[in-house]
Amino acid sequence: MLTKRIIPCLDIKDGRTVKGVNFINLRDAGDPVELAKRYTMEGADELVFLDISATEQNRKTLSDLVLRVAGALNIPFTVGGGVSSVSDAKKLLRNGADKIAVNSAAVRTPDLINKLSKSFGNQCVVVAVDAKNINGRWMVHLVGGKVPTHIELKDWVIEVEQRGAGEILFTSMDHDGTKNGFANQTLAELSFLVNIPIIASGGAGTTDHFVDAFKIGKADAALAASVFHYGEIKIPDLKKKLKQENIEIRITNENS
Template sequence: MLTKRIIPCLDVKDGRTVKGTNFLQLRDAGDPVELAARYSDEGADELVFLDISATLEGRKTFLQMVERVAAALQIPFTVGGGISTVDDVSRALEAGADKVSLNSAAIARPSLVDEAGKRVGSQSIVVAIDVKRTKDSWTVWTKAGTEPTGRDALLWADEVFQRGAGELLVTSMDRDGTTAGYDVELLRTLSDRVSIPLIASGGAGTQEHVRDAILLGKADAVLAASIFHYNKISISELKSFLHNNNIPVRL
């Protein structure tokens, strides 16, 4: 049976892992490659590295870090942040990343999703969607959560699926960094709607939150950062908990 994936996310700025609350107030959480190796040993199924300053400051992803990660680990990983052209995508994969995550650049130029998928295959294209709730809908935000796009999140998910995205990484900005739990309703709505794998992100604080994202939100994978960085929950504990809740995981 296909297992549900647990994916630690490392937000990287200037070569260091950081994690903020609601996209701001950054705190230092260590060397990314060291952390990545620790997570891999603890049973992480995949990893995501987001160069969080890339879009704001125009920096490109740290390809050298990608190469070091690829040499150190034998699990898949995704790189995002600052990837704005098909050549950026190719470079990230050539450096050893398995997938790239497109966010602001896809919003600015949606055909990037098609072009990147054609060049490297859809399975390597993750589209990240940062979402804020408005009254009765969900809106897409861009540029590391600093600018509203006016786009409806569900329609944007439909569009990137049509354009050939291989996976969606959906972050609830309302929940991100709050440890108040994932936006389960958003996840379930998207999972029922789009037939590519869905990674839940934003808000993990407890093991129960992760369980709910999978069982109620129908997420295929769950991404979290701060609960792992600060040793609130270990990946192996979390997986045992999910296993005991009849969720298939790689133990």
């Protein structure tokens, strides 16, 4: 059976991890490579690196970082943040990224999804979607959820699938940061609408929330940042819990 994936997300600024981390025994917790290696050892199935300082100057820093990550990791990773052209994506993929996440640029120029998919295959193309429930309608937002659009979430996910997205990373702005659980109802609806994998994001607070994201939300993967960075949830504990709940999950000697 294909297993559900657990994905820690690392926010990157100027080549360094942003959020404070309280891992002990790390020489440099601000070094994304050190942190990534630690998560890999603990049994993370995949990693996402999100560059939140996407300026021209920083693009070079990011692609250098990707090269270092690829040299150190033996699990897949996705890179996102400010990717707005095929050539941006090409640099990152050439340096060893497995997938590219696009967000605002895809909403502004939807054809970017077609171009990326044609150039690199749909397996490389993750479309990240930030959305918020406004008067009962889920609306897509831009720029890290700050700017609303007139696009409905369900229309957008269908469109991105048709344009060649290989995966959707759905973040509920209503749940993000609350630690009250994922947007399970909406996740399940998205899974019904499209036939590509969906990563749940926003709201992780306890191990039970992950159980619900998979059982109720039908998510294929679940992403979280702070609960992992601050050590509130340990990946080996989380995976044990999921296994107990009969959810298919990868448990190896490395994280038992």
